[in-house]
Amino acid sequence: MIKIDNLHKKFGKNEVLKGVDLNIPEKGIFAVLGPNGSGKTTLIKSILGMVVPDKGKIFIKGKETQQNGAYRSDIDYLPQIANFPNNLGVKELIKMIKDLRGVNADYDELIKVFKLEPFLNKKLNNLSGGTKQKVNIVLTFMFDSQIVILDEPTTGLDPVALIHLKNLIKKEKEKGKTILVTSHIMSFVEEISDEIVFILEGKIYFKGNLQELREKTGEADFEHAIANLLMKDHA
Amino acid sequence: MLKILKYSFFDLIRSRWSYVYLLFYLLLGFVLLFLNEDLSKAVITLMNVIIILVPLIGTIFGVMYYYDSKEFTELLLAQPVKRSSIFIGQYLGVSLSLVMSLVIGLGLPFVFYGLFQSSAIFDFTLLLVTGALLTLAFTAIAFNIALYNENKIKGFSYAILMWLFMAVIYDGLFLMFLVIFDTYPLDKFSLIATMLNPIDLSRILILLKLDIAALLGYTGAIFKEFFGTNTGLFSALGALMIWVVLPVFNIYRKSKKKDF
Numbered sequence: 106m107i108k109i110d111n112l113h114k115k116f117g118k119n120e121v122l123k124g125v126d127l128n129i130p131e132k133g134i135f136a137v138l139g140p141n142g143s144g145k146t147t148l149i150k151s152i153l154g155m156v157v158p159d160k161g162k163i164f165i166k167g168k169e170t171q172q173n174g175a176y177r178s179d180i181d182y183l184p185q186i187a188n189f190p191n192n193l194g195v196k197e198l199i200k201m202i203k204d205l206r207g208v209n210a211d212y213d214e215l216i217k218v219f220k221l222e223p224f225l226n227k228k229l230n231n232l233s234g235g236t237k238q239k240v241n242i243v244l245t246f247m248f249d250s251q252i253v254i255l256d257e258p259t260t261g262l263d264p265v266a267l268i269h270l271k272n273l274i275k276k277e278k279e280k281g282k283t284i285l286v287t288s289h290i291m292s293f294v295e296e297i298s299d300e301i302v303f304i305l306e307g308k309i310y311f312k313g314n315l316q317e318l319r320e321k322t323g324e325a326d327f328e329h330a331i332a333n334l335l336m337k338d339h340a
Numbered sequence: 341m342l343k344i345l346k347y348s349f350f351d352l353i354r355s356r357w358s359y360v361y362l363l364f365y366l367l368l369g370f371v372l373l374f375l376n377e378d379l380s381k382a383v384i385t386l387m388n389v390i391i392i393l394v395p396l397i398g399t400i401f402g403v404m405y406y407y408d409s410k411e412f413t414e415l416l417l418a419q420p421v422k423r424s425s426i427f428i429g430q431y432l433g434v435s436l437s438l439v440m441s442l443v444i445g446l447g448l449p450f451v452f453y454g455l456f457q458s459s460a461i462f463d464f465t466l467l468l469v470t471g472a473l474l475t476l477a478f479t480a481i482a483f484n485i486a487l488y489n490e491n492k493i494k495g496f497s498y499a500i501l502m503w504l505f506m507a508v509i510y511d512g513l514f515l516m517f518l519v520i521f522d523t524y525p526l527d528k529f530s531l532i533a534t535m536l537n538p539i540d541l542s543r544i545l546i547l548l549k550l551d552i553a554a555l556l557g558y559t560g561a562i563f564k565e566f567f568g569t570n571t572g573l574f575s576a577l578g579a580l581m582i583w584v585v586l587p588v589f590n591i592y593r594k595s596k597k598k599d600f
Binding site: 116150153154155156157172173174175176177178180182184186187188189190191192193197201202204205206228244 | 343348354355410411598
């Protein structure tokens with residue numbers, strides 16, 4: 106579904122990605138993990154075409170990604186920070202993104218699940234951080250694309266919303282979608298992900314499922330296994 | 341592009357600052373017209389306000405809008421839309437909402453004043469066209485500055501410095517140069533130097549139209565001498581348009597290569 110070949114990216118002198126090769130098959134939830142500054146966000150932004158790679162190629166559904174961004178109609182993306190035009194209402198924003206995509210969007214159900222009805226006509230700058238994140242989630246999941254990319258989806262959510270989010274992700278998985286998640290909340294990752302992609306210093310350091318991770322590190326607990334991966338290299 | 345333009349325009353015309361800007365022009369227009377007996381004097385005063393204030397507001401709004409909508413721009417960049425249409429759309433949203441405040445804010449007082457019966461309608465139209473072009477130019481320059489600077493504070497400072505340079509410092513340097521080199525023929529130099537600053541250019545444009553170019557002294561006289569009033573008018577207008585086209589083209593170019 107997503108294939109990445111020898112991806113390099115430098116920001117000034119800072120080499121963030123140093124030759125990433127990654128093959129993400131169809132179906133399943135893939136967690137992209139790594140310490141701060143390891144290149145997770147850069148990797149995701151490269152897939153989306155927001156960062157222009159120095160070297161390397163990215164293929165989505167077997168086709169190389171193009172400058173004009175038409176391939177992005179196959180991807181739903183949840184950005185890390187939810188910030189919207191201050192003077193638009195929630196409803197207008199939903200309509201705007203739907204307009205831009207030019208496809209059908211199914212948001213009534215999502216609005217109900219996240220209890221956003223009272224905010225529909227409110228201006229976005231009057232909403233709290235958590236409510237904005239809920240709007241963000243609605244904007245992402247209202248489309249029915251093959252690939253879903255979630256960058257820190259849990260930010261600012263209350264426990265109830267978090268449960269709804271997990272259900273939503275699982276539902277999308279059952280539809281046979283490819284879902285890419287980054288998160289620093291290890292319990293969340295452990296609960297939802299099928300496979301872990303661990304990035305360290307700009308390279309793929311580990312790729313496999315939870316069982317393989319436990320075997321490799323010799324730690325039964327997921328959080329400790331990840332910490333183990335981190336410490337071994339930085340000790 | 342039109343869709344992005346539409347929504348950023350809607351977003352902006354509902355912002356409190358757009359209303360403040362509009363009210364300011366309404367007030368200014370009414371006060372100048374109804375407390376001033378002489379219409380052409382009112383136009384000149386308006387011109388003096390416009391050529392300083394319009395660039396400042398265009399610069400500030402441009403930079404602020406870019407930085408303020410940065411995260412939302414990232415969301416837009418993940419949609420199947422071309423990059424250039426996102427940025428050009430946002431740019432047009434900002435500049436057109438400012439142009440609208442200007443045209444309505446100054447237009448209403450003039451309509452009440454009975455502009456359509458007066459002979460000053462062309463002077464006044466030119467004033468609005470110049471204001472619109474200045475808005476388009478400075479918003480575009482501000483977008484450029486913001487595109488090149490990730491750091492908000494830096495970008496904001498550069499933008500304000502740019503305005504200060506164009507509106508104040510440039511004239512000082514220009515004048516100093518004329519005084520120091522006054523034994524040399526300076527007509528070509530002053531023509532070119534005027535073309536290189538959109539604010540000076542606008543001033544010349546309006547003064548030429550009002551046929552009081554002599555007021556401006558040296559540069560105005562040279563403009564008139566070189567072009568004659570009509571040619572001078574159109575070449576100044578053309579140069580001002582270049583000041584819009586070039587920065588907009590650079591937004592298009594830069595946004596294609598930038599990492600977000």
